[in-house]
Amino acid sequence: GAGVSQSPSNKVTEKGKDVELRCDPISGHTALYWYRQSLGQGLEFLIYFQGNSAPDKSGLPSDRFSAERTGGSVSTLTIQRTQQEDSAVYLCASSYASGRAGELFFGEGSRLTVL
Amino acid sequence: KNQVEQSPQSLIILEGKNCTLQCNYTVSPFSNLRWYKQDTGRGPVSLTIMTFSENTKSNGRYTATLDADTKQSSLHITASQLSDSASYICVVSSNQAGTALIFGKGTTLSVSS
Numbered sequence: 429g430a431g432v433s434q435s436p437s438n439k440v441t442e443k444g445k446d447v448e449l450r451c452d453p454i455s456g457h458t459a460l461y462w463y464r465q466s467l468g469q470g471l472e473f474l475i476y477f478q479g480n481s482a483p484d485k486s487g488l489p490s491d492r493f494s495a496e497r498t499g500g501s502v503s504t505l506t507i508q509r510t511q512q513e514d515s516a517v518y519l520c521a522s523s524y525a526s527g528r529a530g531e532l533f534f535g536e537g538s539r540l541t542v543l
Numbered sequence: 544k545n546q547v548e549q550s551p552q553s554l555i556i557l558e559g560k561n562c563t564l565q566c567n568y569t570v571s572p573f574s575n576l577r578w579y580k581q582d583t584g585r586g587p588v589s590l591t592i593m594t595f596s597e598n599t600k601s602n603g604r605y606t607a608t609l610d611a612d613t614k615q616s617s618l619h620i621t622a623s624q625l626s627d628s629a630s631y632i633c634v635v636s637s638n639q640a641g642t643a644l645i646f647g648k649g650t651t652l653s654v655s656s
Contacts (some may be wrong), residue, residue, distance in 0.1 A: 432586070463646075470547075470632070471587075515622055531577075532644075534586030536573040 432535035434520050440541045441510055449505040449538045453522030461521045462495055462505050477503065510542045545646035546583040547635050555653045560623055564650045566616040566633035574636040578607050578618050581630045623654045
């Protein structure tokens with residue numbers, strides 16, 4: 429596609445339910461990032477995929493959070509047993525090169541609300 | 544500790560006026576500094592990326608400056624338009640191995656008519 433695509437754009441769920449958020453990066457981009465943005469806060473790094481290398485999971489806040497990237501393209505962020513503090517906008521970004529040098533292209537985000 | 548501080552937190556200006564947003568950082572080692580514009584409900588969009596050797600970079604009415612010695616950057620917006628209303632985020636990249644992109648909390652700019 430022309431840009432980074434995320435789905436769903438909005439998700440409302442009940443506390444304790446599992447949710448899956450999807451990111452389809454720009455074709456050919458080897459780097460993929462997940463960030464979380466809470467109201468009034470800066471972007472919080474969650475996880476980073478680069479090619480076939482082991483992902484950098486250092487930003488995941490708890491073991492309820494996990495992410496996969498299949499075939500070096502689409503990524504899914506899974507939050508198990510959601511809590512109210514998980515409510516935020518989850519942003520995905522992709523880059524042609526390593527994020528330290530390459531420009532990041534962001535999706536529109538998935539807004540998660542946990543009731 | 545690697546940090547990026549932005550000021551002011553929010554700003555209101557009249558259409559047609561200029562404004563300057565500030566970014567101070569303590570990130571080391573430094574790789575590059577980026578400014579992003581994030582419209583409400585949208586993802587951030589890159590405005591500029593500057594490396595250590597670059598002092599200034601322009602993108603239309605947006606001009607970013609970088610002083611690597613004092614670890615300060617500014618984003619100057621000329622002849623503001625209503626569409627400039629957004630959050631402006633400063634991001635500093637480190638040369639550390641891995642994914643060290645440190646985000647500021649942003650400056651929320653409101654341009655009124």
